[in-house]
Amino acid sequence: MASSIHDLARHLNISIGTVSRALNGRADVNAETRQRVLEAARKLNYSPNQSGRSLRKGATHSIAFMLQPHPGDQQYGEPFFIPFLTGLQARLAEHDLDLMVVMGEPGQYQPERLRRVVETRRADAVVLANTRREDDRIDYLSKAGFPFATLGRSQSGGDAYPSLDIDFERAGEEAVDRLVARGHRRIAAIRPSLDLNFGYLFLDGYRKALKRHGIEIDPGMIADGFINETGGYQVTPRVMLSRDRPTAIIFNNDAMALGGCKALAEMGIRPGHDIAVIVIVDTPLCRYFSPALTAFRPSLEPMGRRLAEMLLASLPAFAGPEGTHIIREVWPLELVARESD
Amino acid sequence: MASSIHDLARHLNISIGTVSRALNGRADVNAETRQRVLEAARKLNYSPNQSGRSLRKGATHSIAFMLQPHPGDQQYGEPFFIPFLTGLQARLAEHDLDLMVVMGEPGQYQPERLRRVVETRRADAVVLANTRREDDRIDYLSKAGFPFATLGRSQSGGDAYPSLDIDFERAGEEAVDRLVARGHRRIAAIRPSLDLNFGYLFLDGYRKALKRHGIEIDPGMIADGFINETGGYQVTPRVMLSRDRPTAIIFNNDAMALGGCKALAEMGIRPGHDIAVIVIVDTPLCRYFSPALTAFRPSLEPMGRRLAEMLLASLPAFAGPEGTHIIREVWPLELVARESD
DNA sequence: CGTTTTTCCGTAAACGTTTACGAGAACACA
């Protein structure tokens, strides 16, 4: 079944060295010989054994992606990642790289699962998502000198690694701007209580915009909750029961928004009528919720492709002749106006 | 950084053969020697190089999962797969197996992407999802003699491989039963037009139940559409405009149900009031749609774990002493009654 | 003490590649 480079050599009556050189497009092989080798390879259905190649080259030709489930996210995960993975994998495949998925312990942002990948050298680099402000995984990878890139920024590890993030700060600003323009002055912000970095960025933008509009920042308008429906459901009333009720809420997460809307419904408050609601990251849930939720939408699949490029540019084995370079980018979100604000 | 088995041997002044045997728990090594080796391994932070081991053993210790995007599914993928993957990966990790993700060309159910994995021996086995009734990928893998398991059944490849499926037939029946019990006699069925196997199973169950209730099967009550919102939106009116309007619709897919409900809304027909709606596979979208859609829910994470077990049981390298065996299972769905029926 | 068995370990080959090195042949140049 599996034909090796030896089979080719025997079949053609030449040495394996020549076969290998012919296959790898090296210069020091006769044009006619190369032709014969390529034909034989096709005829014998040869393709190089990955393990052999990896061993010799010291590279596995595969990239690991760490998928970090939130706790209490049992039934369905974030739809966020499928299109991102599609893009990531597509670009990696162009460079003959495989994608490995390593899943974290739900809610545990620890490098344990990563350790295996790094120590047994199962991947050449790692892509991290769901970055926290202080991220043990980033610390671990930097210290280990293992190449990686992140979807999302962090305060860990400096800026010595490629990262691609969404501009949550700007989205927070724009959300406030939009609400202020529509006459709102009491605007609440609800975000996840985890150390997830985007929660900080969002709040920065929110605060900045309020300040710009001369609106005093009321701590009672800001609440953190568990990053799922339950969290939104629990924390939204806290904001609504403050002395001076908000007339608008910005949710930093779709699941929390859904839970929050449920709480609002139970209080007889209708989004889009009695209160304005904006969600920072759009998902299909926002589109199909009733009322449909106004939200900021990322372009996930292009982001996946781009992050792959950025990672590759940082790897000596794939960087162009100009050498490696660390790229960090922040992409804007696109507002999708619907019915809730 | 990377300490090899040679480093250990040198450090302990013994041969690499002994080190390897000690590490792999073979019998012919002195207890005290083994102790010393294990300690040194820990001290030198040794872990075996995966490529070297793979090459020698002829096994990669990784399993590939083929994620097959639907066409026109750009923005968000099926949330279905994340929890399934979580379970799959969890069980595989217990056996020190990695999970590789290979994505198909959107909508193209062809073995091209698989070929690379098989031919370069990047994985020891493959897990397929989204099985079609006639599935080229299954044909290819069987013919190649490459081990695989499927999430979902198919008519291809006989039953020589492990498969785990959801009981769509029974769900179709139960949906009809439930609707009949509530007085419905005109029940429509809407399913994807692709060759996806579950569409057939669902329809079998639907027909069977109608027959059992003595209800004549009206071809005008059955419609196929593209497997996304647009498809549901386009095809639902076809069913509603038939001579004798249905009083209930069963959707075989959540996205199609959402599109269908949009079409219904535009016709002034309210699910839960003017028409009953049941969805066969539940997703968060069903829960948060308004009205919340009654749906049948699978237990994805356990299914992932189970399929991993079934696959492993079919592999000589992992089967117990009783030898390998092919397991095929069909799991029930759980009805989640909400507001739409 | 001699023989057999057991215990433990070293040796070396093998897995399938890639690549540094060197050598033979052909060719060019003087």
Next chain:
DNA sequence: TGTGTTCTCGTAAACGTTTACGGAAAAACG
């Protein structure tokens, strides 16, 4: 013809493991 250059290829080592084989030492047995 002698020398240097270029083209092409074979040889063999190396990557890090695992494991079949054999042998030395120790233990068991008569």
